[in-house]
Amino acid sequence: MNNHFLQIHPEVAIALQQGKPVVALESTIISHGMPYPKNVETALAVEQTVRDNGAIPATIAIFDGKCFVGLSKEQIEFFGKKKNVWKVSLRDMPFVISKKLYGATTVAATMRIASMAGIKIFVTGGIGGVHRGAEKSMDISADLTEMENTSVAVVSAGVKSILDIELTLEYLETKGIPVVTIGQNEFPSFYSRNSGLDSPLRLDSAIEIAEMLKVKWALDLNGSVLIANPVPKEQEIEANEMKVHIDAALKAATEKNIKGKEVTPFLLQWIAEHTKGESLEANIALIKHNAKLGAAIAVAFCK
Ligand code: PSU
């Protein structure tokens, strides 16, 4: 797509032209998901993992009135250090682009920009979903509506239990979005390999997943596929250990009357602070693990 607002890095543009594997990466993780300098180290390590596994990384962010697809090391460093970067979901895109602000893209906005650029595979940590208490608050992430509309596959470590995982899976079912876990029957919950819920689908290799993506889109079944990649055993934090922290984070959010787009970053930051290094290390490990799988899927998809 030749869009005036799209700035594709030359390396990424050439790879796409030549039909080579490219993996999109989000930037909210860098600006809102982790503290400096771990955020920059992780973003660069994730890019390297994608390369080591045969694909070209394209980290996506907004600045200078454009959507950048593929950032330099200096740009990633800048984003990691800069304060007050806007968290950009779909509804924020026209505002942040027209005002030429600095914007880190969520899963929803990253997917949309990746799709504009022609990238089919996107790697993240965890997606937004249906929040607990959504029957009253109606807090459902635009990540889910975007997944209904945009044909970019999302590789994640499942859904954090800050959300209502069961309702999130119901919502994905309603919207016709396949959810496939690699290598196990249970759907994972980001820090933990378990969630207590069956994964709707299971496949055991990147090749099978790429095959399923090809079939889906060849059938004109538009929209995403949620691929859940359980955190490696060595880095897992048990679900009952996390439950204490997540319950406390939710309680703190209610007490402080946190609303709207602040909810997810507040919960993530609260958990990071109250679990010290442990959750951060799990987070970093699982994103690299996802990058490896995402690259393998992209490679298989391009064959
Ligand atoms: N969930 C996570 N980690 C994250 C996010 C969600 O486990 O980093 C970020 C992603 O960028 C996601 C966004 O797209 O939060 C969702 O925000 P909201 O719930 O406000 O839609």
Ligand code: MN
């Ligand atoms: Mn929300």
